[in-house]
Amino acid sequence: MAYVVTENCVRCKFMDCVEVCPVDCFYAGENFLVINPDECIDCGVCEPECPAEAIFPDSDARAADWMEINAKYSTIWPNMSQKGTPPADREEWNGKEGKREMLSEEPHKD
Numbered sequence: 307m308a309y310v311v312t313e314n315c316v317r318c319k320f321m322d323c324v325e326v327c328p329v330d331c332f333y334a335g336e337n338f339l340v341i342n343p344d345e346c347i348d349c350g351v352c353e354p355e356c357p358a359e360a361i362f363p364d365s366d367a368r369a370a371d372w373m374e375i376n377a378k379y380s381t382i383w384p385n386m387s388q389k390g391t392p393p394a395d396r397e398e399w400n401g402k403e404g405k406r407e408m409l410s411e412e413p414h415k416d
Contacts, residue, residue: 308346309353310369310376311339314360316409317399321389323352323361334386334414335379337393342380343373358400375409383413390416 311323316338323339324332331345332352341352343364353361362369399405 307348308343308364308376309341309348309350309361310343310364310366310372311341312360312362312368312372313403313405314358314401315339315356316405317393317402318358318360318396320357320392320396321386322355322357324386325389326351326355327387330385330387331380332386333380333383334390335383336410336412336414338379338409339386340376340379340383343377345380358396379411386414390414 319334319337319339321339328349328351329345329347331342333340333342341361348363350363364373
């Protein structure tokens with residue numbers, strides 16, 4: 307079992323979850339984070355740290371549509387082990403629906 311980052315992270319990307327992960331299994335895109343399911347140890351410490359409430363166990367129905375996305379981009383995007391600077395407009399996007407089409411395939415840039 308692993309945890310999965312879902313739609314509410316798109317354009318929010320707070321990154322609080324990254325700092326608490328004991329195995330550094332987060333990978334960063336331009337406007338979204340993903341968890342590598344092969345590296346996640348299912349400890350769950352990231353879930354309560356996410357201000358956007360976008361992280362769920364893969365057994366949760368809300369994670370189903372996002373498992374493939376997490377698996378795919380965690381092999382492409384750079385590893386993120388320290389919190390970076392979140393988007394300036396993250397609060398405006400927190401909780402909005404329909405953000406999936408806004409998911410950028412581009413990797414994180416400092």
